[in-house]
Amino acid sequence: MRLELQHLTKRYGDHTVIDDITATLDFPHVLALLGPSGGGKSTLLRLIGGLESPEAGSITVDHEPVPASGKSLRAYRGNIGTVFQSWNLFPHLDALANIMLPLTAVHGRTPDEARSRAEELLERLHLQGHGHKRPAELSGGQRQRVAIARAVAIRPKLLLFDEPTSALDPEMTAEVLEVIADLKSEGRTFILVTHAMNFARTVADQIAFLADGRMAEHGPAGEFFAAPETESARRFLAKVLRY
Amino acid sequence: MTRHHTINAVISVLLGAALLAAVCFAILQALSWNWSGVWAYREVFWRGWLNTIWISAAALVLSVLLGLLAALGRRAPYPALRWLATGYVELIRGTPLLVQLLILFYVVADAVGLQNRYTAGIVILAVFSGAYIAEMIRAGIESIGKSQLESARAIGLTRWQTYRHVIFPQAIRHVMPPLAGQAASIIKDSSLLSILGISEFTLAAQQVNSATYSTLESYLPLAIGYLALTLPVSILARYLEHKFRYET
Numbered sequence: 001m002r003l004e005l006q007h008l009t010k011r012y013g014d015h016t017v018i019d020d021i022t023a024t025l026d027f028p029h030v031l032a033l034l035g036p037s038g039g040g041k042s043t044l045l046r047l048i049g050g051l052e053s054p055e056a057g058s059i060t061v062d063h064e065p066v067p068a069s070g071k072s073l074r075a076y077r078g079n080i081g082t083v084f085q086s087w088n089l090f091p092h093l094d095a096l097a098n099i100m101l102p103l104t105a106v107h108g109r110t111p112d113e114a115r116s117r118a119e120e121l122l123e124r125l126h127l128q129g130h131g132h133k134r135p136a137e138l139s140g141g142q143r144q145r146v147a148i149a150r151a152v153a154i155r156p157k158l159l160l161f162d163e164p165t166s167a168l169d170p171e172m173t174a175e176v177l178e179v180i181a182d183l184k185s186e187g188r189t190f191i192l193v194t195h196a197m198n199f200a201r202t203v204a205d206q207i208a209f210l211a212d213g214r215m216a217e218h219g220p221a222g223e224f225f226a227a228p229e230t231e232s233a234r235r236f237l238a239k240v241l242r243y
Numbered sequence: 244m245t246r247h248h249t250i251n252a253v254i255s256v257l258l259g260a261a262l263l264a265a266v267c268f269a270i271l272q273a274l275s276w277n278w279s280g281v282w283a284y285r286e287v288f289w290r291g292w293l294n295t296i297w298i299s300a301a302a303l304v305l306s307v308l309l310g311l312l313a314a315l316g317r318r319a320p321y322p323a324l325r326w327l328a329t330g331y332v333e334l335i336r337g338t339p340l341l342v343q344l345l346i347l348f349y350v351v352a353d354a355v356g357l358q359n360r361y362t363a364g365i366v367i368l369a370v371f372s373g374a375y376i377a378e379m380i381r382a383g384i385e386s387i388g389k390s391q392l393e394s395a396r397a398i399g400l401t402r403w404q405t406y407r408h409v410i411f412p413q414a415i416r417h418v419m420p421p422l423a424g425q426a427a428s429i430i431k432d433s434s435l436l437s438i439l440g441i442s443e444f445t446l447a448a449q450q451v452n453s454a455t456y457s458t459l460e461s462y463l464p465l466a467i468g469y470l471a472l473t474l475p476v477s478i479l480a481r482y483l484e485h486k487f488r489y490e491t
Contacts, residue, residue, distance in 0.1 A: 051397060078399020088394035092413050101408055102398040150398070 008057035017043045019213035031191045032204035039210045041193045050077045078106045081151030085163040087143045089135040095146045096131040121149040141172030159190035280455035291447025299430045305369035310376025335374035364436040379421045383414035416487040423480035427473040
């Protein structure tokens with residue numbers, strides 16, 4: 001997959017979160033966005049997902065520009081699977097209904113098709129027997145796996161993970177990372193924002209390092225972790241990998 | 244300390260004496276009450292009471308529709324609609340029902356040729372109550388967390404689909420308890436329609452009063468008749484509040 005950013009800029013009021021980023025990123029399957037908090041990783045992910053619109057510049061995904069507004073933007077969002085930090089499931093719907101909703105409401109599947117797809121995914125994510133539970137009755141790790149099932153169910157061309165394990169304890173983190181690693185071996189393409197450095201090292205093909213709203217460097221994961229080019233990346237890695 | 248006790252004791256005795264006097268007075272009054280005059284007019288009470296029920300019910304249905312429209316209007320993507328809805332809600336909530344009744348009935352209803360006073364009364368009551376219901380519905384909608392709306396956007400739902408699948412099913416839990424309370428308010432507020440000559444419960448009691456010259460005997464059943472309607476509704480509101488609080 002090829003992700004191209006052209007003079008991409010995003011501001012919130014006076015605060016420039018993404019500061020004129022121009023970059024071309026090629027990755028076979030997995031791109032990880034790393035960097036210190038407040039560096040612009042999540043904002044970049046949201047811009048790629050069409051959930052925010054930039055003040056200036058453009059994004060293309062496999063040579064197709066991310067639409068700016070209207071129906072085409074909604075259709076674009078509908079074909080991308082997004083998983084948020086705090087799962088964001090609908091609390092009034094059970095796990096099955098949460099997975100089925102985008103299939104029936106956005107992708108025109110019949111309820112029967114949607115149900116069998118949802119059941120298949122629940123089983124694959126080791127959630128059989130939990131289909132009729134509401135989010136409040138599930139553990140954090142189970143919720144996040146349901147959220148992943150909802151994102152995967154639509155067969156998205158691209159999956160986005162925004163710190164998918166930040167709100168989870170270590171055991172649940174392991175559950176969820178395992179599922180994400182499985183997605184890679186199934187050949188899915190995704191972009192991941194994470195603070196789990198060791199996970200990024202094993203799962204990512206390509207790393208983009210963001211600090212202060214700029215893309216300080218990007219390159220193959222092996223090279224980045226072995227020998228970061230920039231001082232800020234070196235300092236960041238030294239800090240997070242020390243313990 | 245002892246002084247404090249003495250004062251308390253004196254106050255208690257005085258209050259007790261006052262209460263006793265009031266009870267004695269009421270009994271003396273009751274002995275001279277004349278129920279036979281009022282009893283002859285029981286049909287009038289009954290019809291007025293029934294009118295109050297259906298007028299309130301009609302006003303409730305209409306006001307929920309108005310409230311829903313106004314709540315959606317305040318969240319509409321078009322500024323003109325937002326101003327219209329906000330103007331309606333603030334104008335109505337900022338003025339007394341009595342004033343609205345007089346203006347809307349004698350000026351507006353007259354101007355638009357609305358002749359039937361019952362229809363006019365119901366519409367005015369619904370316009371009044373709709374402004375309050377709009378705020379309840381708006382609060383219900385706003386109780387849905389931002390992260391859920393974000394999720395709805397992320398999976399590609401349209402605005403209408405977001406309302407239908409995400410917002411309404413959850414907002415209704417928040418709206419039902421205060422809405423039941425508002426139903427009780429409508430029943431009580433409908434008494435003001437008597438000034439328009441609509442023969443609901445209060446006007447019926449007034450008519451009986453002027454025909455029989457019995458004040459308490461006319462107005463005591465009036466109070467009891469309203470309580471008979473509002474108490475069950477209040478209990479329902481309490482029940483809904485309890486139910487929805489523990490079911491999330």
